[in-house]
Amino acid sequence: MSLPFVFVQARLRKTMMTIAKLKSLKSRTCVRKCALLFHEQALVAKQGKQPDIGYIEGLCSLFSASQFTQILSASQMAQLLLLSQRLSSKTGEELAFVCEDIHQFLLSVLGSEPSDWDFFQEDGELDASQRTLLPHILILDRLRSPFNVGSVFRTADSFGIEEIWLVEGTADISHPRCVRTARGCTKTIPYRVMEESVMIAELKRLAMPAFALELGGKDLSSFDFPLRGAAVLGSEEFGVSPGLLSYCDRSVGRVSIPLGGSKGSLNVSVATGIMLYHWFFS
Numbered sequence: 015m016s017l018p019f020v021f022v023q024a025r026l027r028k029t030m031m032t033i034a035k036l037k038s039l040k041s042r043t044c045v046r047k048c049a050l051l052f053h054e055q056a057l058v059a060k061q062g063k064q065p066d067i068g069y070i071e072g073l074c075s076l077f078s079a080s081q082f083t084q085i086l087s088a089s090q091m092a093q094l095l096l097l098s099q100r101l102s103s104k105t106g107e108e109l110a111f112v113c114e115d116i117h118q119f120l121l122s123v124l125g126s127e128p129s130d131w132d133f134f135q136e137d138g139e140l141d142a143s144q145r146t147l148l149p150h151i152l153i154l155d156r157l158r159s160p161f162n163v164g165s166v167f168r169t170a171d172s173f174g175i176e177e178i179w180l181v182e183g184t185a186d187i188s189h190p191r192c193v194r195t196a197r198g199c200t201k202t203i204p205y206r207v208m209e210e211s212v213m214i215a216e217l218k219r220l221a222m223p224a225f226a227l228e229l230g231g232k233d234l235s236s237f238d239f240p241l242r243g244a245a246v247l248g249s250e251e252f253g254v255s256p257g258l259l260s261y262c263d264r265s266v267g268r269v270s271i272p273l274g275g276s277k278g279s280l281n282v283s284v285a286t287g288i289m290l291y292h293w294f295f296s
Contacts, residue, residue, distance in 0.1 A: 031047060031051070033069075033072040033073070033075070033076065036048065036073075036076060037076065037079060037081075039081065040081070041080070041081040041082075041084045041085050042085065042124060044076070044079070044081035044082075045081060045082060045085055045120055045123065045124060046120070046121075046124055046126070048073055048076060048120060049116075049117050049120035049121050049124070050117070051069075051073055052070075052073060052113045052114070052116045052117040052120070053113070053114060053117040055069070055070055055113045056109075056110045056111070056113035056114040056117060056252075057110070058110075059106060059107065059109045059110035059113065060107060060110040060252060062106070062107075065109065065113070070101060070113070074098045074101065077091070077094055077095065077098060082094075085123060085124075086123055090123055093119065094116070094119060094120075097112065097115055097116050097119060098116065100112045100115075101113070106256075107255075107256045108255070108256050108257070110252065111156070111252065111255050111256070114156070114183075114249075114251075114252060115156070115182070115183040118156075118158055118183055119183070122186070140171075140198045140199065140201065140202050142201070142202040142203075145171065145174075145202060146174050147174055147176050148174035148175070148176060148294065149176060149241070149242040149243075150173075150174055150175050150176055150242075150243065150244075150245070150293060151175070151176060151177050151178070151179060151222070151243070151244040151245070152166070152170050152175045152177075152178045152179070152244070152245055152247065152286075152290075153178075153179045153180075153181070153213070153224075153244050153245065153246040153247065153258070154166060154178065154179070154180045154181065154184045154247055155181045155184070155210075155246055155247060155248050155249060155254050155255055155258055156181050156183040156184050156248070156249040156252070156255065157184050157185060157247065157249055157250065157282060158183075158184075158185055158249055158250055158251070159185060159191075159250060160185040160186070160187075160189035160190075160191035160192035160195070161191050161192070161195050161283075162185075162250065162281070162282050162283045163180075163184060163185045163187060163189075163192045163195075163196075164187070164191065164192035164193065164194065164195030164196035164197075164199075164200070165195050165196075165283035165286075166178075166247065166282070166283050166286050167187070167192075167195075167196040167199040167200050167203060168195065168196050168197050168199045169283065169286055169287045169290060170199070170203055170286075170290065171199040171202050171203055172290075173287075173290035173291060173293070173294040174290075174294050175203060175290070176203075176204075177203065177204045177205065177206065178203050178204070178205040178206075179205070179206050179207075179208060179213060179244070180205060180206070180207045180208070181207075181208065181209075181210050181213060181255070181258075182207060182208065182209045182210070184207070187200045187205065210255060210257055210258065211257070213258075214257055214258065214261055217244065217261060218261075222242075222243060222244050223240040223242065223243035223244070223265050223266050224243055224244040224245070224246060224258075224261055224262045224265045224266060225237075225239075225240070225243065225244075225245055225246070225262050225265065225266035225267055225268060225269055226245075226246045226248070226254045226258070226259055226262040226263075226267075226268045226269070227245060227246065227247055227248075227268075227269055227270075227271075227285060227286065227289050228248060228253060228254055228259065228268045228269075228270065229253075229270055229278075229279070230268060230270060231267060231268025231269045231270035232267060232268065232269055232270065233269075233270065233272055234269055234270065234271050234272065234288070234289065234292055235272075235292075237269040237292075238266075239269075239292065239293045239296040240266055243265075243266060245289065245290075245293065246258050246259075246262055247282055247285075247286055248282075250282055269289065271285055271288055271289065
């Protein structure tokens with residue numbers, strides 16, 4: 015659920031720090047603080063307000079500072095610079111998603127992805143030939159929690175998903191929490207990792223019908239699931255990105271799960287299981 019803008023502003027007043035002050039911090043502290051500040055700017059943009067573009071540019075200028083070069087490898091630095099270059103062409107919600115991509119990338123470099131329950135289970139090798147396959151693709155649009163990604167893989171294995179596409183910025187499937195939760199299913203379902211614009215181009219090339227599991231859509235019980243198509247799952251905090259949501263709206267649309275409780279939404283892996291069951295038997 016989105017934070018009220020007043021609350022976001024209050025948090026910003028507490029966490030914003032001058033660029034000069036950031037330069038004085040030790041390496042890990044500086045990188046971690048910059049990650050948090052990109053997240054704060056993302057929240058502002060997500061609320062439809064104008065983030066501080068000058069401040070964002072100042073944060074990006076730190077990427078060449080010794081605090082970053084001491085921690086990031088050459089390949090990580092190249093990926094970070096590529097993310098920062100995308101900022102210049104984005105506004106509104108699209109800017110929010112890129113800022114959040116940078117936030118999550120920096121956390122992953124530090125080994126500080128969102129925490130989940132730690133529990134250990136032994137994974138056995140699974141016989142993928144036993145799976146029932148349907149021409150169904152599942153798109154994970156920046157799911158940040160390794161626990162949720164692993165859970166989605168495990169559920170998708172049972173409901174005919176042919177392939178899973180992961181938008182860059184989605185939690186790494188090799189993360190220990192993802193591996194434990196997937197229970198071997200990251201090996202039974204083929205997957206691809208793509209940058210969002212490349213993925214949208216691929217959907218268009220394949221003339222692939224697509225729908226988003228999002229709020230404000232058609233009731234699950236009356237939704238016309240495509241026989242062949244892709245289902246898009248959005249991130250835990252921000253939902254489906256504007257680009258993918260626009261593609262879905264022009265294609266099959268959105269599907270929503272009616273709820274009868276005090277909460278306004280379900281955990282993404284739980285919601286995915288409900289949706290995949292209906293799609294599998296539609």
